[in-house]
Amino acid sequence: MKIAIWNVNSIKARLEHAQNWLAATQPDVLMLQELKGLEFPLDVFKAAGYEVVYKGQKAYNGVATLSRTPIALITDQLAGDDADEQSRYLETDINGMRLINIYLPNGNPVGTEKYSYKLAWMDRLYQRMKVLRDQDIPAIVGGDFNIIPEARDCYDPVGWSDDALFRLESRQKFRALLNLGYTDAFRVFNQQDAQYSFWDYTAGCWPANKGLRIDHFLTAPRYTDRLVDCVIDKGPRGLEKASDHTPVILTIGA
């Protein structure tokens, strides 16, 4: 079973890329982040053979989960803050698998309410992932975590040391998720430096491979045991009018 994640930075702007990539890659599930709109082009993806559950938002955020088999929506709200109106969370059940699509807040600039929102959001995610673990509901959490886990996941770790994506406080909260028993699936298969999923649009970052690894899959032990592969597909980032993120693909066996 192939499960993919991709921050498309506007589904409207990336519609053609997404269609072409789906047709070429044929994942069973695709979890999209940063739709950047209230509407979602359902018809296009239904015609391609995918069921869609999504939660949009005007201008910002937005997540969608596409599947070739039926999707049941568990919740589109991350527990812990009823006043949170940002569309960043989609928890679904697909064939008995709990799949959670997240767009974790960026958090910059540090020291603002954006940063405290990020940290609080990570605490809420921790609580949810703990509840699922304690209730023996194995989950796969995938998406744009906006977290650089380690120095080898960043082209300039010193320069990024006080950024909300890499500062110690953020990384500690990411490690706390792992220490619940979840695994950063990519690192099961690849120990190399400079394996990035995002490259800034500004001049030279993509050709110079100045990137970040911030799009992740965290797997509960039951799924970690079944991991077959986890790869970054750099292809889409090299296209004209690309998203600044590229897809990551998880393969899981029976």
Add this chain to the structure above:
DNA sequence: ATGGCTTTATGCTAAAGA
């Protein structure tokens, strides 16, 4: 190098992203 691009919006400059 001080975001050097890219996207969206009760839009034509500002805000957000990472």
